[in-house]
Each structure stands twice: as C-alpha cells, then as structure tokens.
Amino acid sequence: MSESASTSSGNEIYNLKGKRVWVAGHRGMVGSAILRRLVAEDCEIVTSTREDCDLTRQQEVESWMSKARPQAVFVPAARVGGILANDRYPAHFIYDNLMIEANIINTAHKVGVEKLLFLGSSCIYPKMAPQPIPEQALLTGPLEPTNEWYAIAKIAGIKLCQAYRRQYGCDFISAMPTNLYGPGDNFDLETSHVIPALMRKAHESKKNGDEEMTIWGSGSPRREFLHVDDAANALVHLMTHYSDEGHVNVGSGEDLTIYDLTKAVVDVVGFKGEIVKDTSKPDGTPRKLMQVDKLKAMGWQPAIGLKDGLTQVYQWYLDMVAEPIAE
Ligand code: GFB
Numbered sequence: 001m002s003e004s005a006s007t008s009s010g011n012e013i014y015n016l017k018g019k020r021v022w023v024a025g026h027r028g029m030v031g032s033a034i035l036r037r038l039v040a041e042d043c044e045i046v047t048s049t050r051e052d053c054d055l056t057r058q059q060e061v062e063s064w065m066s067k068a069r070p071q072a073v074f075v076p077a078a079r080v081g082g083i084l085a086n087d088r089y090p091a092h093f094i095y096d097n098l099m100i101e102a103n104i105i106n107t108a109h110k111v112g113v114e115k116l117l118f119l120g121s122s123c124i125y126p127k128m129a130p131q132p133i134p135e136q137a138l139l140t141g142p143l144e145p146t147n148e149w150y151a152i153a154k155i156a157g158i159k160l161c162q163a164y165r166r167q168y169g170c171d172f173i174s175a176m177p178t179n180l181y182g183p184g185d186n187f188d189l190e191t192s193h194v195i196p197a198l199m200r201k202a203h204e205s206k207k208n209g210d211e212e213m214t215i216w217g218s219g220s221p222r223r224e225f226l227h228v229d230d231a232a233n234a235l236v237h238l239m240t241h242y243s244d245e246g247h248v249n250v251g252s253g254e255d256l257t258i259y260d261l262t263k264a265v266v267d268v269v270g271f272k273g274e275i276v277k278d279t280s281k282p283d284g285t286p287r288k289l290m291q292v293d294k295l296k297a298m299g300w301q302p303a304i305g306l307k308d309g310l311t312q313v314y315q316w317y318l319d320m321v322a323e324p325i326a327e
Contacts, residue, residue: 002227004238009028010228010238011241011298012226012241012276013241013242013243014072014114014115014171014239014240014241014243015240015242016038016041016042016043016072016236016239017041017042017043018042018043018044018069019043019044019072019114020043020044020046020065020068020069020070020071020072021038021041021043021044021045021046021070021071021072021073021074022045022046022047022065022068022070022072022074023035023038023045023047023076024048024055024073024075024076024100024104025076025077025078026047027049027057028076028077028078028184029180029182029183029184029185029186029228029230030076030177030180030228030232031076031077031120032183032233033116033182033183033184033228033232034074034076034204034232034235034236035047035252036229036232037122037166037232037235037236038111038236041236043072044107046068046070047263048064048068052064053254053258054178054323055077055098055099055100055103055104056095056099056100056103057099057103058099058102058103058106058107059083060214061107062103062104062107062110064110064298065104065107065108065110065111065113066107066111066271069115070111070113071111071113071115072113072114072115072116072117072239073104073107073108073115073116073117074116074117074119074235074239074268075100075101075104075116075117075146076119076317077100077104078096078097078100078101078119078154079092079093079096079097079100079150080150081093081122081186081191081192081193082191082192082193082194082197083146083147083194083216083281083282083284084190084191084216085190085191086146086147086149086150086280087146087147087282089316090149091149091327093147093149093150093153094149094150094152094153097150097152097153097154097157097290098156099126101153101156101157101160102156102160104116105118105157105160105161105164105172106160106164108164108170108172109164109168109170109206109268110126113170114171115171115172115173115239115243116161116170116171116172116173117172117173117174117175117235117238117239117299118157118158118160118161118172118173118174118175119174119176119177119235120154120155120157120158120174120175120176120177121150121151121154121176121177122176122178122179122224122249122251122288122290123124123143123144123145123147123150123151123154123159123176123288124138124143124151124154124155124176125137125138125260125288126140126141126142126143127141127142127143127144127145127286128140128141128142129141129283129288131208131287131288131289132253132289132290132292133249133288133289133290133291134291135176135248135249135291135294136248138155138247139155141274144284144285146282146284146285147284147285154176156242157174158174158176158247160172161173161174162174162245166245167244169285169311171241171243173238173239173242173243173247173248174239174247174248175234175247175249175250176247176248176249176250176290177226177231177234177237177251177287178223178224178225178226178229178250178251178252178288178290179193179194179195179223179224179225179226179288180225180226180227180229180231181191181193181195181196181225181226181227181228181309181313182228182229182313183228183298183312183313184228184316185228185313186291187199187200187317189201193263193315194216194223194258194261195225195261195310196313196317197216198215198261198262198265198266198319199265199268199269199310199313199317200317200322201213201214201215201316202265202266202269202315203269203271203314203318203322203325205271205273205274206269206271206273206325207323207325208252208269211272211273211274212273212274212275212276213271213273213274213276214276214277214278214312215258215259215262215276215277215278216277216278216282217258217263217274217277217278217279217281217283217284218277218279218283219257219258219275219277219280220257220258220259220283220286221257221258221283221284221285221286221287222255222256222257222258222286222287222288222289223256223258223261223287223288224251224252224253224254224256224288224289225252225261225306225309226251226252226291226302227273227302227309229304230252230302230303231250232302233300233303234250234300234302235250237295237298237299237300238250238295238298241298241299242298246294248289248295249292249294249295250289250290250292250295251289251292252292252306253289253290253292253296253302254257254289254306255287255288255289256306259275261270262275263275264306264307265310268307268310268311268314269314278311288289
C-alpha cells in the first residue's frame with residue numbers, strides 16, 4: 001500500500017466501515033490497487049469474476065448484484081488500452097465501456113446501492129483544452145480523434161451518474177484520473193500505455209545488447225502520470241468525502257514530455273543506447289495536464305514521485321513479468 005494511504009478523517013460524509021463494498025473490475029491495475037487500499041477501511045469487500053458475471057451483459061449484472069447486495073460500489077471496470085489500441089478497436093472501446101457502465105449504474109439504482117464511484121479518464125476533455133484542464137472544460141470542444149470512442153463512452157458514464165442523481169437522488173459520483181501506471185499494468189507492446197511499453201522496450205533492448213530503442217511519435221507530447229496507489233487513495237478519499245454532481249479530476253499536477261519520460265525510464269532500467277523516434281505512430285493529444293485543485297481542497301495529496309514510482313514498477317516487472325538479463 002502507498003505511504004499516502006490513510007484512513008479517512010475530518011469532513012467525512014460516508015463511512016465505509018462495516019459496509020459491503022464491491023470493486024467491479026478488481027483484477028485490473030486500478031481495481032487491484034483499490035482492493036489493497038480498502039484493507040485500511042475495515043469494510044467487507046465483495047468481488048466478481050467474469051465467470052460469475054460478464055459486466056457487458058445486463059441480465060448477468062442484475063442477477064449478480066441482486067444477490068451480492070453491495071452498499072458501496074467502485075467502478076474501475078473498463079476496456080482500457082494505449083493510443084494504438086484505442087485507435088484500432090473503436091467498436092470494442094465504445095461498446096464495452098457503454099455496456100459496463102450502463103449495466104452497473106442502472107442496477108446500482110435498482111438494488112439500492114448507497115454510494116457509487118465511477119471512473120473515467122482525462123481523455124474526456126477536448127483535444128485543445130486549456131492547461132491545466134479544469135473540470136469545467138468538459139464538452140467545450142472536439143475530442144482527440146485517436147480516443148474519442150473511449151472518451152464518448154466515459155462522458156456518457158459521467159452523465160449517467162448525474163442523471164440518476166437528479167432523477168432518483170442516487171449518491172453516484174465520478175472521478176477522472178490522469179494517465180495511471182503501477183504494478184499489474186499491461187506490458188503488451190501493441191495495446192499498452194506508454195510507461196509499461198517503454199519499460200519493456202528498454203529492458204529488452206538492454207538484454208539484447210541493442211544500440212537503440214524506438215519510441216512512438218515525436219516524443220514532444222506532454223503527459224501527466226500518477227501512481228495507481230496514489231490514485232486508489234484519492235478514490236477512497238472521494239468515496240468518503242465527496243457527494244455532488246460534478247466529476248473530480250485526479251492527477252499529480254505535473255507533466256513532462258514523452259522524450260523526458262523515456263530518459264527517466266531508460267535511466268531506471270539502465271539502458272545506455274540511443275532513443276529513436278518512429279513518427280509513423282500517432283502522438284495523440286499534445287498535452288493533458290489536469291487541474292487538481294478541487295481534489296486537493298478536499299485534503300488529498302499524491303505521495304509517490306515519478307522516479308520512485310518508476311523504480312518500484314520496474315522491480316515489479318522484473319519480479320513478475322520479465323525474462324531475466326544474464327549478467
Ligand atoms: O500512454 P499512451 O498510449 O496514451 O501514449 P495516451 C502516450 C504518448 O506516448 C503518445 C507515446 O504520444 C504515444 O505516441 N509513446 C511513445 C508510446 N512510445 C510509446 C509506446 O511504445 N507505446 C505507447 N502506448 N505510447 C490513451 C488514450 O492516450 O491514454 C486513452 O488512448 C486513455 O483513451 C489513456 O485516456 C489514459 O495518453 O495518448
């Protein structure tokens with residue numbers, strides 16, 4: 001668990017102690033971080049596997065939730081992926097995400113869930129949003145084309161929470177995390193996000209004795225990163241301290257170029273070769289640094305700096321995924 005994790009204190013409006021809490025999507029990187037964080041909350045955690053309940057199927061979700069009767073629900077469950085996966089599989093990204101969120105949110109209302117936290121992503125904002133991006137920038141301009149399918153589904157999720165709050169008085173809230181990384185990430189080079197991809201490329205290039213490694217795009221886009229344990233801490237903080245219609249940004253408040261990120265990753269991995277740019281691959285949105293004043297005003301701070309976070313995740317990768325490097 002992150003050192004930032006702490007049990008909720010002052011101004012708490014929803015106490016998780018003794019509650020039945022469902023983390024939908026607990027096997028993913030974010031879901032498993034929420035599980036680790038919830039240990040400090042003294043609640044009863046319930047989980048479901050795909051065999052118990054396929055979240056894209058309405059009947060299965062209704063039947064499972066009616067039996068499990070969760071009082072609080074976290075919704076990190078989603079089809080997620082990096083820039084290329086979003087671009088290549090638009091139907092998967094829009095359909096699966098719409099189904100998952102609509103099924104869970106509608107059923108949460110039907111079975112009387114007390115509190116629900118839905119997770120979106122910083123890609124919901126317009127491609128040319130002001131930086132840092134305030135929550136109010138939502139729906140003020142065109143989206144980044146490589147991920148508009150995912151973004152539209154996630155915007156629909158925010159609107160579902162708002163609609164059920166307005167019409168039925170449900171205490172459903174939404175959080176929009178920035179680009180997350182951490183243990184349990186996807187290291188597949190085609191479908192992953194940038195940090196696991198760079199880590200794997202640097203590791204394999206070092207192992208093979210290559211003179212260079214290739215990154216996608218120009219290296220100039222800027223991204224903000226947050227360790228998933230910091231994100232999980234923020235999400236539990238929101239669950240226990242926030243109840244309103246507006247979504248809340250979750251980020252570190254700092255960004256860097258992809259080229260500088262690459263230098264930080266190769267430094268952690270110990271790859272000494274050249275960094276080559278493949279400009280046939282997309283850059284995506286030029287910058288998406290989120291304004292996190294709203295969350296910080298509620299008493300949350302990130303605790304894991306990027307360098308420490310990368311070092312920890314590389315160790316996890318070495319322990320759990322990588323082929324060792326023969327010395
Ligand atoms: O992490 P990433 O795939 O997602 O890419 P996005 C971030 C930046 O890193 C892009 C560059 O400019 C990529 O071109 N990059 C450089 C690489 N080398 C690599 C590499 O080897 N692999 C990958 N994946 N990128 C996604 C969205 O956007 O982020 C989703 O598509 C979602 O909707 C998610 O919001 C958090 O930040 O561009």
